[in-house]
Amino acid sequence: MSVTPPPAPAAPDAAQLDAAxxxxxxxxxxxxxxxxxxxxxxxxxxxxxxxxxxxxxxxxVAAAVFTSNRAKxxxxxxxxxxxxxxxxxxxxxxxxxxxxxxxxxxxxxxxQTAERAAELLGVGPGDILVCSTGLIGSGDETFRxxxxxxxxxxxxxxxxxxxPDAAHAIMTTDTVAKTVTIHGDGWTxxxxxxxxxxxxxxxxxxxxxxxTDAVLTAAQADAHLRAATRVSFDRLDSDGCMSTNDQVTxxxxxxxxxxxxAAAFGAALTEVCTALAVKLQGDAEGASHDITIEVVNAASExxxxxxxxxxxxxxxxxxxxxxxxxxxxxxxxAIGTTHAAFDPYEVDVTFNGVRLCxxxxxxxxxxxxxxxxxxxxxxxxxxAGDAAATIFTNDLTHDYxxxxxxxxx
Amino acid sequence: MSVTPPPAPAAPDAAQLDAAxxxxxxxxxxxxxxxxxxxxxxxxxxxxxxxxxxxxxxxxVAAAVFTSNRAKxxxxxxxxxxxxxxxxxxxxxxxxxxxxxxxxxxxxxxxQTAERAAELLGVGPGDILVCSTGLIGSGDETFRxxxxxxxxxxxxxxxxxxxPDAAHAIMTTDTVAKTVTIHGDGWTxxxxxxxxxxxxxxxxxxxxxxxTDAVLTAAQADAHLRAATRVSFDRLDSDGCMSTNDQVTxxxxxxxxxxxxAAAFGAALTEVCTALAVKLQGDAEGASHDITIEVVNAASExxxxxxxxxxxxxxxxxxxxxxxxxxxxxxxxAIGTTHAAFDPYEVDVTFNGVRLCxxxxxxxxxxxxxxxxxxxxxxxxxxAGDAAATIFTNDLTHDYxxxxxxxxx
Numbered sequence: 001m002s003v004t005p006p007p008a009p010a011a012p013d014a015a016q017l018d019a020a021x022x023x024x025x026x027x028x029x030x031x032x033x034x035x036x037x038x039x040x041x042x043x044x045x046x047x048x049x050x051x052x053x054x055x056x057x058x059x060x061v062a063a064a065v066f067t068s069n070r071a072k073x074x075x076x077x078x079x080x081x082x083x084x085x086x087x088x089x090x091x092x093x094x095x096x097x098x099x100x101x102x103x104x105x106x107x108x109x110x111x112q113t114a115e116r117a118a119e120l121l122g123v124g125p126g127d128i129l130v131c132s133t134g135l136i137g138s139g140d141e142t143f144r145x146x147x148x149x150x151x152x153x154x155x156x157x158x159x160x161x162x163x164p165d166a167a168h169a170i171m172t173t174d175t176v177a178k179t180v181t182i183h184g185d186g187w188t189x190x191x192x193x194x195x196x197x198x199x200x201x202x203x204x205x206x207x208x209x210x211x212t213d214a215v216l217t218a219a220q221a222d223a224h225l226r227a228a229t230r231v232s233f234d235r236l237d238s239d240g241c242m243s244t245n246d247q248v249t250x251x252x253x254x255x256x257x258x259x260x261x262a263a264a265f266g267a268a269l270t271e272v273c274t275a276l277a278v279k280l281q282g283d284a285e286g287a288s289h290d291i292t293i294e295v296v297n298a299a300s301e302x303x304x305x306x307x308x309x310x311x312x313x314x315x316x317x318x319x320x321x322x323x324x325x326x327x328x329x330x331x332x333x334a335i336g337t338t339h340a341a342f343d344p345y346e347v348d349v350t351f352n353g354v355r356l357c358x359x360x361x362x363x364x365x366x367x368x369x370x371x372x373x374x375x376x377x378x379x380x381x382x383x384a385g386d387a388a389a390t391i392f393t394n395d396l397t398h399d400y401x402x403x404x405x406x407x408x409x
Numbered sequence: 410m411s412v413t414p415p416p417a418p419a420a421p422d423a424a425q426l427d428a429a430x431x432x433x434x435x436x437x438x439x440x441x442x443x444x445x446x447x448x449x450x451x452x453x454x455x456x457x458x459x460x461x462x463x464x465x466x467x468x469x470v471a472a473a474v475f476t477s478n479r480a481k482x483x484x485x486x487x488x489x490x491x492x493x494x495x496x497x498x499x500x501x502x503x504x505x506x507x508x509x510x511x512x513x514x515x516x517x518x519x520x521q522t523a524e525r526a527a528e529l530l531g532v533g534p535g536d537i538l539v540c541s542t543g544l545i546g547s548g549d550e551t552f553r554x555x556x557x558x559x560x561x562x563x564x565x566x567x568x569x570x571x572x573p574d575a576a577h578a579i580m581t582t583d584t585v586a587k588t589v590t591i592h593g594d595g596w597t598x599x600x601x602x603x604x605x606x607x608x609x610x611x612x613x614x615x616x617x618x619x620x621t622d623a624v625l626t627a628a629q630a631d632a633h634l635r636a637a638t639r640v641s642f643d644r645l646d647s648d649g650c651m652s653t654n655d656q657v658t659x660x661x662x663x664x665x666x667x668x669x670x671a672a673a674f675g676a677a678l679t680e681v682c683t684a685l686a687v688k689l690q691g692d693a694e695g696a697s698h699d700i701t702i703e704v705v706n707a708a709s710e711x712x713x714x715x716x717x718x719x720x721x722x723x724x725x726x727x728x729x730x731x732x733x734x735x736x737x738x739x740x741x742x743a744i745g746t747t748h749a750a751f752d753p754y755e756v757d758v759t760f761n762g763v764r765l766c767x768x769x770x771x772x773x774x775x776x777x778x779x780x781x782x783x784x785x786x787x788x789x790x791x792x793a794g795d796a797a798a799t800i801f802t803n804d805l806t807h808d809y810x811x812x813x814x815x816x817x818x
Contacts, residue, residue, distance in 0.1 A: 071745025071753040101741055101754075103770035136738025137771050241725045241739075242746050315724070315805075316650045316813050323814025329545025332510055333653050336480025344480040345510075361512035362546050396724075398807050404725050405732025 026179030028163030029190030030213035032056045032253025036157035037169030040150035042096025042134070042143065048169035050150030053209050054090040054121065054158055059254030062088035063221040064129070065229050067246035073100030074107045074139070075130040078114065079247060082129050086218025091129040091249055092117050092154070093170050093207055094147050095194070099132040100244045102139035109144040116148050120155045131207045131247050133172055133194065167192035170207050173403065178279045180272050186258035187214035189268055193276040195283075206233065208248040208276060213256035214265060224262075224269050225250045232273035235305070236392045238284040239400070240313040248273075281392045286399030289321050291376040292392060299385035303340035307380060308391030310334045318396035324371035326351040331380065332360070342382040350379040435588030437572030438599030439622035441465045441662025445566035446578030449559035451505025451543070451552065457578035459559025462618050463499040463530065463567055468663030471497035472630040473538065474638050476655035482509030483519045483548070484539040488656060491523075491538050495627025500538040500658055501526050501563070502579050502616055503556050504603070508541040509653045511548035518553040525557050529564045540616045540656050542581055542603065576601035579616050582812065587688045589681050595667035596623035598677055602685040604692075615642065617657040617685060622665035623674060633671075633678050634659045641682035644714070647693040647803045649722040657682075690801045695808030698730050700785040701801060708794035712749035716789060717800030719743045727805035733780035735760040740789065741769070751791040759788040 028035050035053045042049040055062075064083045066076050082088060092113055099106045114128035121128075132139075132147075154169075167177040171194050178193045195206035216224070229248055250269075281290050293311050298304035311317055314334035320327035328349040336344050345360035351369045356362070376395075394400075437444050444462045451458040464471075473492045475485050491497055501522055508515045523537035530537075541548075541556075563578075576586040580603050587602045604615035625633070638657055659678075690699050702720050707713035720726055723743035729736035737758040745753050754769035760778045765771070785804075803809075 069742060069745040070747075071741045098738070101738060101766065101769050101771070103768075106770075136736075136742060137766070239724050241723055242742065244738075244742050244745065314650055315648050315809075319810050319813035322810060325815055327545075329507070329510060329653075330650075332480045333478060333545060333651065336478040336653060337651050338479075357510065357546070359512075360510050361515075362510070396810055398810050400724075401728050401731060401805055401807050401810055404728035406734055 023164035024179040024181050025161065026163035026167050026181060026190045026192040027053050027209050027211045028160055029181040030188040030211045030253060030255070032213050032255030033211045033251070034158040034160050035162045035166040036154040036159060037162065037165030038150055038153040038157055040146045040153060042094055042146050048165065049094055049096045050147065050154050051093045051166035051169035052090060052117065052151065052154040052158065053166055053211065053251065055088065055251045055253050057253055057255070059215065059252050060087050060089055060127070061216055061218050061221050061252035061254070062086060062129070062249065063218065063225045064247055064249040065225060067243055069242045069244050071244045073098050073132060073245040074102060074110045075099060075132045076245060076247060077107065078110045079129045079131065082126060086222065087127055088129050088251060089123040089127040090117055090121060091131065091209055091251065092151050093131040094150060095133050095170055095172050097132060097134040097138040097143045098136045098245050099139035099143070100136045102137065106139040109139060109147065112144065113147055113151055116151045117155060120152060129249060131245070133170065133207055133245050136244060163190060163192065170194040173285055175283055178276060180275045182268050182272055184214070184260055184264060184268050187212060187256045187260050189272050191272050191276060193280060195280045206243065206246045206280060210250045210272060211253065212250070213253050215254040215257065215259040216252045221250050221252050224266050227266060228270040228273045232270060232277045235390060236277045236281060237309055237312040238281060238287070238394045277392060281394060284394040285403045286397045287394035288397050289374055289376045289395040291321060291378060291394060292390060294379045294388065294390050296379060296381050296388045297385060298382045298387040299341040301387045301389055304387050304389035305391065306338045307335045307340050307382065308389055310338045311378065312391050312393035315396055321371065321376060321395040322397045326356055326366045326369040326371055328356040331378065332357065335380065340382070342384040346383045348381040352377050432573035433588040433590050434570065435572035435576050435590060435599045435601040436462050436618050436620045437569055438590040439597040439620045439662065439664070441622050441664030442620045442660070443567040443569050444571045444575040445563040445568060446571065446574030447559055447562040447566055449555045449562060451503055451555050457574065458503055458505045459556065459563050460502045460575035460578035461499060461526065461560065461563040461567065462575055462620065462660065464497065464660045464662050466662055466664070468624065468661050469496050469498055469536070470625055470627050470630050470661035470663070471495060471538070471658065472627065472634045473656055473658040474634060476652055478651045478653050480653045482507050482541060482654040483511060483515040484508060484541045485654060485656060486516065487519045487523065488538045488540065491535060495631065496536055497538050497660060498532040498536040499526055499530060500540065500618055500660065501560050502540040503559065504542050504579055504581050506541060506543040506547040506552045507545045507654050508548035508552070509545045511546065515548040518548060518556065521553065522556055522560055525560045526564060529561060538658060540654070542579065542616055542654050545653060572599060572601065579603040582694055583692055585692060587685060589684045591677050591681055593623065593669055593673060593677050596621060596665045596669050598681050600681050600685060602689060604689045615652065615655045615689060619659045619681060620662065621659070622662050624663040624666065624668040625661045630659050630661050633675050636675060637678040637682045641679060641686045644799060645686045645690060645801045646718055646721040647690060648809070686801060690803060693803040694812045695806045696803035697806050698783055698785045698804040700730060700787060700803060701799060703788045703797065703799050705788060705790050705797045706794060707791045707796040708750040710796045710798055713796050713798035714800065715747045716744045716749050716791065717798055719747045720787065721800050721802035724805055730780065730785060730804040731806045735765055735775045735778040735780055737765040740787065741766065744789065749791070751793040755792045757790040761786050
């Protein structure tokens, strides 16, 4: 098994999170979990490309949310069936191939992956979740052989301290492995994520595995996961492109024996998901700015989200930010396309603390805004109510175009 | 008055259109119209920036369609009132400033522009249409003075053969002036357009003036214009960004004395609008490919349009085309986000005549596709009905990012 270096320390905005050296354990931080990451040549670089996370119990509770794209990869079609009863023993993940639009052969590959893992773990294949990420349309016989081999190798390498290896094995164009661990009152949540492009609500080119040793029922796990992802991953919209392979999975071992306070657990899970979402944003392909769009005084939260997303998906706005140009007119042009309740001529727009537009007319000179830092704040005051939402996005850069213009070659 | 060189010859796909040398007359080709284009310093380059087109009658019929953006520029708010009675005497257009989100001062500028033109033409200000294009938020006292001065200069320069001058005066980042003339059975349609970015349905950063000497009622003009724009400008989606200032105006002089066959006139007007839309696509900022997305065998025309637009707005697809990469997986990932009726696993996708995906699985090797030509064809067969639609778009390039990252500086 090849072990790659530990990830970079946690971001400053996640200072309260556990970033223990040499490597944050992530999915193996909570009791009751083992993991592994191995390299079997799915990636041309030879880096790790197959990961397995196993829940040793005593509970085998699981919940998952999936991409809302109707074009779903074979692992998504499989995992949706596995999760239906709220039980899963393990999850197998590969990078280096999406196994999407690969026909019935591709679905059989996913099925065989689950059978191989189940046989080696002594459980049923219907309790094995599968995730894949990589190029759409790739999933031939060579792919199948490597995934099956990798599944066996990873299970042979399982260890209670290999969360970091698993986090590395799911990376695609990510530049850093992404893990988070947070400790509650007698319980722990650990997580890993991959994703650096095709980041959009519902969800992203994003695979996330979250583990906890708290005691939860399947219904509680599902409710907590949906509540947390709704305000974190679903608010991340790096490039407006929705993936075919996204899956966020929560595995519950109950090994701590502690039933958590529901509010405390929900807040911690949301914190974990938000921290990972910010890590994904910070590693987005080619981006030079991390843009936080806060929409305030909206008539409803849905309105605030719609307005924020309209800006996050506006290429002219995104290109302007790349050029350090606080082009507030493009913000107004973007939000004018929404159906949200507000008067375009009453809106205020503030860039990095400087209000450039007040009630739909110029306010402070744009020269007062310094957009050279990577962290960029845009606040849109709709003056239409008291709801709010925050959307996380990135700028549109030469490097984004470059990285995505020859991905399959 | 500065007169710039004549535009390039009409595109090959508009061979049947009139491209008489030295310059296609455009808006002054039909009888009953005069035009002018002058330079008053709104553009830092000193190029022409104010245009006027006057309808000398005998009819003064007019129709217009406007951007559906709720954030509308002052000239749009004004022109919507002018057009309500189906009558207009003239249209004044400026480049070098959008007069959008410029407060009540900006609206007064538009009002004063109409009053100045009306006074000099001896008509009422309520029959003067106004259009502006340029940077949102720009429209100060200097802008007002120049626009008013330019209006007077242009009216003094009116001539029945200055359509080309007007076409040059409305250019912004356009590299060529865009005019079209087509002759019917005793009547003529002429037109000019500007637009090179922010091109999206409903409509674009696009100003279009169409003139005709055919005899039409206001209701006929309105119906013909809406029918023609629906399948031409509304199917152009270069970068997904909707403008605040777009207006397509049809002025009817009736000077030919000929009442046209409705079907023939409708077809000719659609041909004019489509030819201009293709010219806009071919001049889109930074683009290196003109992409024609044909969606066939859809359950409805609306479905076909929704599916085509989802691809036209997908940055990953657009970046792949820039890289000459026929990445059909990104097409499927894009159309999977729509609500159109089709089975993602039954879809065929063909790039430049090579079917790469058949029934949701790989077909011919992608190496067989040559994407080096600028003209790019993508055909998506939904196998869900017999409706179809074509969407025109462009790729996402380094130059697009560059041109739009410092527009206001």
